[in-house]
Each structure stands twice: as C-alpha cells, then as structure tokens.
Amino acid sequence: MIESGRVALVTGGGRGIGRAVAVKLAEAGADVAVTYRSNDAEAEKTAAAVRKQGRKCELYKGDVASAEDVERIFASVKDSFGRLDILVNNAGITRDNLLMRMKEREFDEVIETNLKGAYLCTKAAIRPMIRARWGRIVNITSVVGISGNAGQANYAASKAGVIGLTKSVARELANRNITVNAVAPGYVETELTASLPDDVKEQILAQTPLGRFAHAEEVAASVAFLCGEEAGYITGQTLAVDGGMTMQ
Ligand code: NDP
DSSP: OOOTTOEEEETTTTSHHHHHHHHHHHHHTOEEEEEESSOHHHHHHHHHHHHTTTOOEEEEEOOTTOHHHHHHHHHHHHHHHSOOOEEEEOOOOOOOBOGGGOOHHHHHHHHIIIIIHHHHHHHHHHHHHHHHTOEEEEEEOOHHHHHOOTTBHHHHHHHHHHHHHHHHHHHHHGGGTEEEEEEEEOOBSSHHHHTSOHHHHHHHHHTOTTOSOBOHHHHHHHHHHHHSGGGTTOOSOEEEESTTSSOO
C-alpha cells in the first residue's frame, strides 16, 4: 500500500506497461502525474482509468530525452501537485537492427530515451524527495539488459545502463531514505509484442518456464510493491518479472 496523498510520476504512462503502472499506483493510494511523447488519445485513456480509481491525474506531453522538456514537466508537476514522492522511469523505445546494419541514429535515439531520459528524470525528481526524507524510484529495465539479445545491441546497452544507474543512485540516496530499484520484465503483451512473428513468439515461449507472456498488470504489481511503504528495506535490486526466463 501507498500512504494516501503521495504523488507519483510515471514516464511513458500513455499506454502499455506505463498505463498499467499508473492505474496500479492509483489503486494503491497515489495521485499520479503521467508523461507521454505524442499520443494524446491514448494518454487520455490512462488519465480516465486513473481518475476512475478516485485519484488525481494530470497529463504532461514531452520528450524524456530533452532536458528542457523534463525541466518544464517537473516544474508543472510541482505547481499542480505540490510534492513528488515516487518516480517510475518507464518511457522506452526500440530501434532493432543487427549491429552490422545499425545506424548511429538508431543507437543514439535508444540510449537517449531509455538511459539519458532516466538520468534526467531522476535528477529532477530527487530534490523534493531529499527534502521530504522519503522517496521511491523504480526504473523499468528488461531481461535483455541482463542477457543481451541479437538485434538489440542498442536496447540491451541502454537497459544494462539503467541497471548500473539504479545501483549507483541507490547507494547515493540510501541515507536520505530514498530507495532505487529496477524491474526487468520479460516479454509483455503490449502493441510491441503483438506484432512479433509467430516463430519468434514460439522461440521466446520455449525459453520461458511459465510458458506465456506477462500481462502488463503483473509488471505493474511488482512496481507498486517496490513503491510501497512495506518495501522500505529493498534498494539497488533488479526484480525480474519474466516467467523464469533469467533465474539469476
Ligand atoms: P509502449 O511502446 O507500449 O509505450 C511506451 C510509452 O513511452 C508511451 O506512452 C510513449 O509515448 C512513451 N515514450 C516513448 N518515447 C518517449 C520519449 N522520448 N519521451 C516520453 N515518452 C516516451 O511500451 P511498453 O509499455 O511495451 O514498454 C514500457 C517500458 O517497458 C519500456 O521501457 C520498455 O523498454 C520496457 N519493456 C517492455 C517489454 C515488453 O515486452 N513490452 C519487455 C521489457 C521491458 P506515446 O504513447 O506518446 O508514444
């Protein structure tokens, strides 16, 4: 559970896993600020679903890889909510290609959104958390950041980077009562995985002991746990929600 009145910000909460996280945090007791990049119609659906839980929700459009956008968004959240207790760095993209064919732009875009975005948002979020001597940060990484994946060198590097960021910031902020953890989903049923060819899906399922993809709500439940009061002694960890795929 999350103490009533706490405020969470979920990046990339317009759809997919981020939406499930925003709704779950609202269900657990938080008011929620949701960021997204461009898809207004989907973001409105997230806002409606959060408000249905009886919680405040505001939408913020912008690019997590842009320092100016991040600064503007966090200033607006401060004006509207007056505090920030929880940050979920969820916004992420893929630009898959074999390394031989990977364009510099494809590499940069993925690192800038997935890794630099988490850095910029974390830096903006910690000031109010340090002042309040309470905070929860959860970064969405991926099993691919643990194991690597052919065709995803850029994405795997960004997600492995997120794990390093998580551990370092966890060490820096532990004495301020701020925990920083990562959640590493396996394959989740979102628009992304819906378009995978059947043979690729079968290969993935063959490597997944539980024999199915995750529901976004199952990832969201782990995120909400790490954001809750009860998880106060867990920091610097990466929790795999992957049907047994990695088993570290
Ligand atoms: P989706 O593509 O369904 O949603 C991505 C969200 O992030 C959207 O709201 C999108 O905004 C937003 N977004 C993308 N780029 C930016 C940006 N530069 N600035 C701000 N917002 C941005 O993704 P998923 O829900 O599938 O994935 C969410 C996270 O989980 C990602 O970090 C992903 O890497 C990770 N993950 C996903 C897995 C999966 O199987 N789906 C597996 C493991 C990890 P808009 O709607 O406006 O485009």
